[in-house]
Amino acid sequence: MRPAILNPLFAEVAALKGVGSAQVRQLARLKISRALDLAFHLPTMVIDRLAVDRVDESLVGRPIVVPLTPARHDRGGPRSPLRVAAVDRGGQWVDLTFFGQTANWAQTKLPIGVEKRVIGKLDRYGQKLQIAHPEVLAMDGPTPPPLREPVYPLTEGITNRRMSQLVAEALGRVPALAEWIEPSVIERQGWAPFADSLKAAHRMEGARNASLDRLAYDELLANQLALLLVRADTRARRGRALAGTGRLVQPLMASLPWALTNAQNRVIGEISGDMAQAQPMLRLLQGDVGSGKTLVGLIAMLTAVEAGTQAALLAPTEILARQHHATLTKLAAGLPVRIELLTGRDKGKAREALLADLAAGRIDILVGTHAIFQEAVEYHDLGLVVVDEQHRFGVAQRLLLANKARVPPHVLAMTATPIPRSLALTRFGEMDQSQIDERPPGRQPIETRVTARFEDVAAGLARHVEGGGQAYWVCPLVDGTEDEDEAAATTRAAFLKVRLGEGKVGLAHGKMKGPDKDAVMADFAAGRLAVLVATTVIEVGVDVPNATLMIIEAAERFGLAQLHQLRGRVGRGSGHSVCLLLRGEELSETARSRLKLMRETNDGFRIAEEDLRLRGAGEILGTRQSGEEAFHFADPERVQTYVTMARDDARLLLDRDGGLDGARGQAARVLLYLFERDAGVALLRSG
Incomplete structure (x- = not known):
């Protein structure tokens, strides 16, 4: 159950003041459906206005609020803008310029001789001072916008003023929450409480960077805690040892026209050592393009088959799945092992026959896209799951495939995209990690x-x-x-x-x-x-x-x-x-x-670190991260700065501070729900 203290934040936006069905649809375009989404919808810039009674050259380029009295309307030609000549309290003339407005509109909105409050940026046009498309309010009318106004990402139909109102109402629902960060970290960083930091980040005041640092740290702490919970849960489950007999792997090795690299042999040893334990393996294999990961993956799968179970290889695209199927079939030619392919494109009787063979155990290795963990797909006895191009899948997808097994299977994740250490911690912190850092013999540098x-x-x-x-x-x-x-x-x-x-x-x-x-x-x-x-x-x-x-x-x-x-x-x-x-x-x-x-x-690991440095807060790894890895506040720079600290803090919480049952642990439960770290939350629900 979600902690009751968070319920006001998880209310649908329709529960907020003045939000009707049309505005619900408009907000949905910004992926905002709950008060929480509004609270996390930060401004991108701020407008600082100056309230003045008179204008002069020194104010050109500044947003201002000034009382002006219209003196003349000038419509010009049919394609010309509407210009209203107005004068300030010191006699200085200012042109108010509007495109697409009529003289009738000007007579109603800016009647001659009636002082109005005008809000906009003062510019120079030729020899004249001008404000283009200003906001015009009656002197005794509605409250003018604040002099300091944060500017939010918007969508058609929602003004910045309206978004500010909605955000303010959402922030009013943020409760005072018990502290989940280790006290010495709070003291060292000088951070304010979560609710205060979130409000300060919206105000975009001088200490905003410190507020964003705190929010990024909270998010990374939730992420690391969820990953450590997944890891602890996996380790606590009884899987089974899969010890190979060598009847498939040895003939394969003997048939290879080249020798394995030291790095491949080292990684194969790490993987077979993991698989020989009853505790389920959870390992990430990083290998640069052309380093020979596929062969390592095949040896792991053949080991599972030798132990009497099945293996599945999950690829993110159909092209890659077909390529893997062709490569594995070629490498394993002559071995008594059946390797099949299943994609979303397979239909009808051929698909039914394949699924029947899979359920009966007549297929040893199944290669495919996400189709291989759909509901209709049943395995006879799944012992090993290999996930390729791991950065394209979230923790939840890995868990979904793992649920296809009778007992928790061993999981080997592979990626050819070398990942900077800081990002590897945020995405794969629950996994042991191996690297193939040598190229096979005969491969020349490009x-x-x-x-x-x-x-x-x-x-x-x-x-x-x-x-x-x-x-x-x-x-x-x-x-x-x-x-x-x-x-x-x-x-x-x-x-x-x-x-x-x-x-x-x-x-x-x-x-x-x-x-x-x-x-x-x-x-x-x-x-x-x-x-x-x-x-x-x-x-x-x-x-x-x-x-x-x-x-x-x-x-x-x-x-x-x-x-x-x-x-x-x-x-x-x-x-x-x-x-x-x-x-x-x-x-x-x-x-x-x-x-x-x-x-x-040609070193992919050096390139990955440099990519992170050069791109800064840009998209990393060239792909939108799925599910649980998407961050609201933790840009890559803050990830680099804080992820190791957050991981140590999460470990301290679980190992020393009473775990999730201690006082800080109870606060941390709220944190997991607040940042919707679903993998961790699912384990809270079940345990």
């Missing part, structure tokens, strides 16, 4: 060059194709824009078909239907196409060893992590590979730094 010479790149591509090579050409857009932006996949594909020949160029992008996109990818993989023009749909899950040239057009528009992922599509064979970053003429300092780093290093 040579990266930066150029602005489009024609040279096109000519170089033609020579590459004539020599029997294959290449990718990646664009940031699918279609050209109104200003004829040519960095679009459709435009570039048409150009290259003319240049290289119709049958040599394929096009793949996210707007295409799945089967069409798969057909193009298959043609490229089989060598029937020389060039694949694409958007970032090829960022993960395309493996064509013969493709040794990657061209990324308008490279300055991509994030570092994205550029690194795209570059990793080449360099997958033993041949020398090149990545050409084709840039625009004008570059920002950030873009320049980004491209320079790409040229200097």
Whole structure:
């Protein structure tokens, strides 16, 4: 049960004063449905107005509140703005300018000779002082806006004044809450209580940064506490030991044409050690593009099959699921193991037969998208879950798949997107972590060059194709824009078909239907196409060893992590590979730094840390984080500053301060509900 003290905050917005059905719909566009959402809807800037009786040059550029008396209405031509010449109490003339208003409106709203309170920014227009589109109020009329007014993100139909009223009512519902932060942290940081900090953050006063720091810390503490609860719950559950016999793994290893790297052997040892314990494994495997994670994942799955259970591999996209299925089938060729694919596209009798075989235990390894944990999917005995591109899934989705097993399964999460330590803690703090930090033997570093010479790149591509090579050409857009932006996949594909020949160029992008996109990818993989023009749909899950040239057009528009992922599509064979970053003429300092780093290093872990530093509060890892990882207050800079402190604080609470049953623990329960850390809350409900 949610603590009763929070009920006023979780009330629907319809319960607030003056909110009707139309305003409920308007607020929904801002993802605001409860008083809590309003309380967490912070302003982005503040207007500081000056109340004056007279205007002069020194006030140009300032928002002001001033009494003015209209003296003349000037409509001008039919397309001209309405101008009202007004005078202040010292005799200074000011033009009030309105677009789209009539003389009749002016006579009603600004009658000549009647002093009005005018609110707006004073500007200069030619030789005259002017206020464009001011707010006009009667001198004895409604209360003018405050001199200091926070400005909120808005949507059509809701004014800033109305949003301020709604936020004020929501903040009035924030109760005084018992403190959940360790007292020494509060004292050291000099933070005010939660409710005071939230109100101060809305006022945007001098101490706002300290208030936001406190709110970010609260959010990170809730996050870390939830992850530690998930971890503790997983460890407390009785799973089962899955010890391999070697009957599948040994023949696989013997059939490999190359030796495993030391890093792969180390990680395999960590994973098999975890799986040999009755306590369910919960491990995150980070490996840079091309480091050999898929093979490590297969060895873990074969170990589960050797122990008499089934394994499932969850991928975020159909393209990646199909790629994994093809790779695993090829690697395991000749082994007595059945590997099948299930996606949302599979329908009818074929799907029914597959599900029947899965439930009967005739399928050893199932690969697929989120379709593999839908309600109708039943496993005979699921022992291991492997989640690929882990950063695209939330804790809740992992738990959902884990619920498909008779006893808690072992979970191995994998990501090819190296994650800065601070972000790894916020998203995967409940998991043990392993890294593959070596490239397989024979894989050469990818040579990266930066150029602005489009024609040279096109000519170089033609020579590459004539020599029997294959290449990718990646664009940031699918279609050209109104200003004829040519960095679009459709435009570039048409150009290259003319240049290289119709049958040599394929096009793949996210707007295409799945089967069409798969057909193009298959043609490229089989060598029937020389060039694949694409958007970032090829960022993960395309493996064509013969493709040794990657061209990324308008490279300055991509994030570092994205550029690194795209570059990793080449360099997958033993041949020398090149990545050409084709840039625009004008570059920002950030873009320049980004491209320079790409040229200097192939190390994904260094790139990830630098990406975090360069992007600041921007979107991290190039993908919207799902479910529980979305933060209201904790931007990446604050994550870096406070996540380790929050993790230590959460550990202290659980290990020393009486856990969730002590005084601080009771306050922390409220915190989990307040920030809706669902994984942690679900465990509170069940235990």
